[in-house]
Amino acid sequence: MQSRSTGTTVSAGSSTKDAIRDAALELFRAKGFEQTSLREVADVVGITKASLYYHYASKQDLLGAIIDPIIEHMRSMAAEVDGIRWSGASVRTVLRDYLRGIVRHRHAGALLLRDTVAIINALNDRYPDWVDSTEQLRGWLAGPVPTDESKLRAVAALEVITVALVSTEYAPGAPDELVEGILLDCAVTVLDGFADR
Amino acid sequence: MQSRSTGTTVSAGSSTKDAIRDAALELFRAKGFEQTSLREVADVVGITKASLYYHYASKQDLLGAIIDPIIEHMRSMAAEVDGIRWSGASVRTVLRDYLRGIVRHRHAGALLLRDTVAIINALNDRYPDWVDSTEQLRGWLAGPVPTDESKLRAVAALEVITVALVSTEYAPGAPDELVEGILLDCAVTVLDGFADR
DNA sequence: GTCTATATACCGATAGAC
DNA sequence: GTCTATCGGTATATAGAC
The missing domain is CATH 1.10.357 (Tetracycline Repressor; domain 2)
Incomplete structure (x- = not known):
């Protein structure tokens, strides 16, 4: 469902979707779920908020994956x-x-x-x-x-x-x-x- | 600093400031601090958000009192x-x-x-x-x-x-x-x- | 002390080009 | 898959009349 594609440097052997999940977990743990905006998560991953929504339909979906x-x-x-x-x-x-x-x-x-x-x-x-x-x-x-x-x-x-x-x-x-x-x-x-x- | 004033019916023997604190504690416990807006607190007390700010300088001040x-x-x-x-x-x-x-x-x-x-x-x-x-x-x-x-x-x-x-x-x-x-x-x-x- | 009205800012989510 | 731009909503906080 998610092609490994060309050797991009999203994260060591990990997809962008996983990178978003990992960054979100770290931020949620440090600052709390409500205190963390999707813009901050996207910034850490190096994409924009709109791109994040391509991988997760909502903030709740992202939390659910975690x-x-x-x-x-x-x-x-x-x-x-x-x-x-x-x-x-x-x-x-x-x-x-x-x-x-x-x-x-x-x-x-x-x-x-x-x-x-x-x-x-x-x-x-x-x-x-x-x-x-x-x-x-x-x-x-x-x-x-x-x-x-x-x-x-x-x-x-x-x-x-x-x-x-x-x-x-x-x-x-x-x-x-x-x-x-x-x-x-x-x-x-x-x-x-x-x-x- | 806070005159007992005339016998207003804010709450049984309690000031408006205390009533705000008590209502806030109840709401914060039920819904969480960030999930509770000062408008909700003011509604429970029966005043407006602006009046609440007369008693507490900020949301953090209110939390501190609790x-x-x-x-x-x-x-x-x-x-x-x-x-x-x-x-x-x-x-x-x-x-x-x-x-x-x-x-x-x-x-x-x-x-x-x-x-x-x-x-x-x-x-x-x-x-x-x-x-x-x-x-x-x-x-x-x-x-x-x-x-x-x-x-x-x-x-x-x-x-x-x-x-x-x-x-x-x-x-x-x-x-x-x-x-x-x-x-x-x-x-x-x-x-x-x-x-x- | 309480009100109405508003300033300012950020949020989640979407539209549509590339 | 990622972007720019924006919508609609709500939040904290303030200004000023009463």
Whole structure:
């Protein structure tokens, strides 16, 4: 659909469309979605705003290209959890899988975490059931007989997971395996109320 | 500076200036700071946009009136921590005080948490050293000899504390004392790596 | 203190030439 | 696929009457 064409220097082996997406992610993360104009994105890429519209039909489309993968990950986790019996072991497995996906989509996740209001406002037409997904996962983690305490611990555990999104800022040298191990331990501990190692 | 004047019916025992601040906080929380226009705020209060500018010199001024108290709390915690020797007991005390302040400024805190990028962008002139404050608290919590693990655990512990900002959404019936007790336990546990109760 | 009216600027999006 | 030019809308902020 997109010919590799002649050896133009848009970006190392990447199309203009991808270059726009990458530049937008960087700017959205630094300045926020609403605070970033498409003119600024186009300037970074080296094209005009009108050219950008050739590749993306709207600003929401561009945001969708960035956010889609991590939203899909969250949605699939919520669906998967529906058929899993709650237990100490399955809780750890679910949190581990969730954490791994978060790490994989780290950059988009950091945007989603820090600019939640603007992004949800812009994309609640595209993802009408995203809030329900997060709610479902939270409810499952709180256990079959939720109490105020187990609900709060579930929220706290998910909050701990999100630290993976910004781990490179605070522990730049730590490899992903270490980050995943520590945060999974923290999240499980928060849910249980005591460590099980 | 602001005469109580005659008994006008601006709001129950409150000035117009306060009514503007309260309406703005509610709208900013629901729609985000940048997504909320001063015209909308003025409409809720029942005045025009021009009248609003009589009370607040700019949109940033209005945001500052909302955010100032919690920023000041964070700054004072960071300053206080500078003279405290790090220990298991002092860590718990600091986290408890921090958590109590967060609960006290819950509404402004929830705005700050969910619209971080927009708010920091709007107010980084007014609070040039706010990021340093949070960094200082985080560094102290990580202990006298920080490792990648202790740094990550410090970030995670502070992240757990922020759950207090949205606790009323997920555990509406829980009293503040219960919320504070649970979250303090979670945060301390995350920092230690095992419970100490 | 509140109003109407307006200045100024930028935004997202489109039209149409090349 | 990229450009120039522009439309329609809305935003913050101000001027000046009452």
